[in-house]
Amino acid sequence: MPLPRITHHGAKDSVTGSCHQLWMDDHNSLLIDCGMFQGQDARLDDEDLALEFPIDGIKALVVTHVHIDHVGRIPHLLAAGFTGPILCSEPSARLLPIVLEDAFKLGFTRDPKQLDRYLQMVEKRIIALPYDTWFTLLDTGTQSCRIRLQPAGHVLGSAYVELDVDNAEGNASRVVFSGDLGAPHSPILPDLVPPEHADLLVLESTYGDRRHEHRQDRNAQLKAVIERALADEGSVLIPAFSIGRTQELLYELEDILHDALDDEQPQRPQDGDSNDAAGSEVDWPRLPVILDSPLASRFTKTYRELQQFWDDEARERLADGRKPLAFKQLVTIDNHQDHLRVVDYLTKTARPAIVIAGNGMCSGGRIVNYLKAMLGDHRHHVVFVGYQGQGTPGRAIQHFGPKGGYVDLDGERFDIRAKVDSLGGYSAHADQQDLINFVTRMKTWPRQIRLVHGESRAKQALASRLRECYEEEGIKVDLQENL
Structure with missing residues (x-):
């Protein structure tokens, strides 16, 4: 036949x-x-x-x-x-x-x-x-x-x-x-x-x-990478595609923040303890998660409106009063001027923050401005959570970054001094x-x-x-x- x-x-x-x-x-x-x-x-x-x-x-x-x-x-x-x-x-x-x-x-x-x-x-x-x-x-x-x-x-x-x-x-x-x-x-x-x-x-x-290894514990891996990155007193840059990967990251970051805030109960200092001995090294309550992608913001809004297609676990979180894609620490950047101000602010201050920006392979979009401004600073971390196609800047950063190499962005060469991590299990x-x-x-x-x-x-x-x-x-x- x-x-x-x-x-x-x-x-x-x-x-x-x-x-x-x-x-x-x-x-x-x-x-x-x-x-x-x-x-x-x-x-x-x-x-x-x-x-x-x-x-x-x-x-x-x-x-x-x-x-x-x-x-x-x-x-x-x-x-x-x-x-x-x-x-x-x-x-x-x-x-x-x-x-x-x-x-x-x-x-x-x-x-x-x-x-x-x-x-x-x-x-x-x-x-x-x-x-x-x-x-x-x-x-x-x-x-x-x-x-x-x-x-x-x-x-x-x-x-x-x-x-x-x-x-x-x-x-x-x-x-x-x-x-x-x-x-x-x-x-x-x-x-x-x-x-x-x-x-x-x-x-x-x-x-x-x-x-794909570690899919079951990727949440813990993501938290460990964030803690390691923020210990360097810089920001975490996560290139991500506007649909799919961004929403998954927000969902898991909300879970990390939810658990971390639950764990951070006030403790009365014991005799001999210093006042700052207790607590996490990461100031979770003040850690902003910055979504800097108008397109990703639109997709995320539509994801929230299509909850009938979510799985049982996600709907259970909603029933518990949680907001997996609209949590308190999520900061959404839409207009271009605000984007430029955030890039400039984080570049100058290295304030601890998690930035999710498009696009996922660093071949365009707002992530490029962050990379141009921050790749040369050893305090910052770039975290890849997805496939980087051959010939893309993302693949170059992923491959040459750990070797102290460089990447070409918009026809200009940038040295890579920021640390580079690639998380498995996020494909x-x-x-x-x-x-x-x-x-x-x-x-x-x-x-x-x-x-x-x-x-x-x-x-x-x-x-x-x-x-x-x-x-x-x-x-x-x-x-x-x-x-």
């Missing part, structure tokens, strides 16, 4: 630019994601409105989640004349216009009238699909295609895509696109449940060559074992798997592990780690 043909327009042999075209026949197709290339994958013509593929016959766009490497080329798709629907989960339907508004401002224009027309066009195209509900995309009597979204546990609204495709020759196939799969024990989000079966699985492989992506589990916990394993969204080493390592699993079961699989 021939499987549907798939053309990959991005994330074929890299981790960005996800875009996959599934052909229902020779003339009709749909897109799964339409993402931007980033880091070393970025292309010189990214600001050009022209796509690299024709859009004729594309009936719909399915969005797995709203990260820019999965949706960043949607403005280009619309500019090319795409008029079909944009299918996504209900939370993504709320988040996607925010992402595309920002992408339109950066790549096209900030003119309010044009922006308003564009956003109206986007919102008219979006069809919000409830999880675990079939939607018929095409049914001509001789061929059909229906789609179902399931929670993927990566960011709020993320989904893997199940497609049932029946063609005119009477061939039926279940095709599953993983999108980006989440790791277990992620804050706020319920853990994903694999599909029952797939004939063809298009599987991400971002961390196909490694395991929003499934690791190798999680990806294996996604396959092996299906009732019927896929007979063909295509690995995408990963660097060559990661794909090859995951392919090797999958082959071992299939060989143990005596099953033949057409595993393509290089398409």
